[in-house]
Structures are given as C-alpha cells and as structure tokens.
Amino acid sequence: MQSRPECPGVLFGGLILLLPFLLGWADSWEGIREASHRIASFEAQFVQKKTLPILAKPFVSQGRFFFQPPASLRWEYDDPMRSILLMHGGVVKRYLRDGAAWREESGSSLSVMQTVLTEIVNWQQGRFDANPHFQASLQTGPEPRVILVPKEASWKKMIRRIELTPSREQAGVMKSVRVVEDEHSFTLLEFHQVRLNRPLPGALFVNVE
C-alpha cells in the first residue's frame, strides 16, 4: 500500500533539514553512520535557491538552522519570509512572523509529526535503508554524492530525486542539498559557516525567541 503524502511540506521539510547532519564523508554507509554518531550539535547558515521555469533567476531565501541529537532541531528562515520550524521532545511546530508577533501555523497533523520524528531517528543513525519513502544510493569518487529516489508513485509526482553533496572538510557536514522536481524546477540549499559540537541551549528548540 502506498502512503499518501498528506502534508508533503512538513515531510519535505523534515527530509531536507535532517539529511545534512546525517550524511558524511564517507565512501561507505558505515562511514556515514560513524560520522553522524560523532555529531553532538550542528549549526549553520544556509542559502536556498529555487529555480522555476517561470523565473528568470532563482528565488533566494536564507536563514539558519541548528540540530542537536537525538531529535532537536530549529530551521529558521530570515529572508524574505520569517519562518521557524521547531522539533523537540517529539513535538513539531512551525511559527510564522505575522506583523509584530509570531503565529503558530495550524494544520499539521499529529501523524505527520510522528512520521517526521521516526525518520529523524533513522537518518540520525545513518539508516537510510529504514526510510520508507526513498531508495538511497551512494555515488563514490572525487565528488561523492548520496542520491535519494522516491519509492512510491505519489512521491515521484513531486520529487524526482534528492542529491546530497558531503563536505570534504568537515565529517558529518554537507555542502549542499539539491532537490530535483523536474528538469526545470529544483531547489538548491547551500550551507556555510558550519559549527559543530558547540553546546546549544535547550530553549533554542522550544521557544521562538
């Protein structure tokens, strides 16, 4: 039975968010698992470039994200829209800047949150084979990549593949994530100013401000 991506935005967000921490340097799945186990915390800036057939140039967003095992995460967009996705203690929340205040976005179902959290645990341990939605393959060589291809028709309608490029300099860190929807539409996330294993306050994953 195929699972229907009832809230693909949240699932997609969880997927994009979590993969950077879980991939590694590795010419093997074992190496990826080892690298991900060595990460005590992760923080980075990111630039997101969205390419669409009706845009002359990519639409650029940017922000920051933070991760701390086992499953605490903050994905924050600063520009052009302010949005914060928080995951902590089994709870997923999204907040949007509404005028001078933050507003919690409603509509995300508990089951979707649970799905995201389950995938967090799997990816954190480098267990790509446990992901029910994507088939993972590792391209080794001078420019290693992890390629994720949807298993189900419902997902294939939205995403053709996800390409993850590990950083050469920092184990457990990735340089970029490219989500390909079709030959004219894709999203590129590039990470920079990466800091590893710094102590992060718990409030960062619970409170918006």
Add this chain to the structure above:
Amino acid sequence: MNAVLYRLIPVLLTVLAIGACTTPHALLPLDPALISAVSTGCQRPFLRETRRLVHALEAELPDGRKGTGIGVLQADPRRRTFRTMFMTVEGLVLFDIEKGETLTVHRAVPPFDSSGFARRMEEDIGLAFFPPGASPLAWGLEKDGAPVCRFGSADGEMIDVLDRGGGAMEVRLYGDGQELRKRVVIPSFNRDGLAERIEIRSGVLPSYTLRLRLIESEAIPPEELPEAAVRKPVGQ
C-alpha cells in the same frame, strides 16, 4: 431523517450565503468632468505589462486554519494568460496552474487538488491582476463618496473598481444574481505602481481569504516572452 438533513444542508448553506451577500447598489451620479480621471484611476490595481511577481502568501480557510507559502506568478494582462505556482517556504511546489486558451493544472498536491480550487484561483488572479474590461459600463460614486467604475461581462457578472482614497483601491465581483462574490482590497502601491499588499476575500462557499505581500517583481519585455515558452508545460 439523516438523508433528508443531508439533502437540506446544501440548500440551507446556499440560502445563508445568498442572505449574507450584498446586492450591487445604484451609484450616485459622478460629475462628467471627472469621468476621465476616474477611469484612469480605475486601471491602477491591474498589471499594465507582462510581469513576474513573487508574493508571500497567506491563506485563511473557513475553519480558521492558516497556510503560508510563496506564490510565483507570470501574467500577461493583454492576453489574460498566466502561470502561477504556490510553494512551501522550503521550496516544494504544491500547486502549479497555467491559463492559456484553457486552464491546465500541472500540479495539485493535497489539499490543493480539491474540485474547483484551480478555477477559484484562476478567478482570483483575473480579478486582482487583469483589467475587467476595456471601458466601464458606468461611473459613479459610493455613498461615502468613493469614485467607482462599473464593468460588466457577458455572463452577467459585474465588477466594481473603487478608489478608496489615500492610495487604496478595491475591486468587487458580483455574481449574475448580483450577490457580492469576491472582494479585493489593495491598501497601497509601490513606486512601480504595483500592489504592495493584496487581500482577496471570497464571500461564497467555501469562503476563504488570501493575503499577498509583494516580494519581487520584474517586467518581461515582449521579445523575451515567446508564446511557446509561456505555454510549454513543465517537464515536456
């Protein structure tokens, strides 16, 4: 009993909706010397050239839920054609439609795959971005003194464009039963004459509100807009 109730519900809802609507009232007379200026002002809400627009978009649904994302629109006001995409902040495209000679749905991920959603979106875009006609059927004043241009259409619908003063404009769509179906409010315009914020309220079921905030805009010269490129579906 339950079956009877179920059959009655749509009827009751329709009656309630009609009861809540506003009939387009007669306009107060406008000084004929002002007609030209009012007509010019009534063009302000709409695109004058083909543009790419990127908006922060918020949708408020009847049950109070709110969804937010990014809307991308490429629209040609002369041909009244467009292509629009709605995506999450993270960049995943959830909805993609194109209006040429016909309306084509390239992508519609739940909950945007519901029946009629694409048609409603087509109507909203037409109302907010395209001039309703070459020339108004009538000019007049609201009771509060706001100048109005009234446009008609072959299918019996009527569109009022109101100058709300202080730079604000409003567009109202009345159905063929003269009920107020939709209302577009534009509080202000930027230096390029484009709406900085747009609020679209649907008064008919399912009622909803869309709020758009302009993030980026770009004029597209005609030579950069080959017809084939506009109408070529994604992935083909």
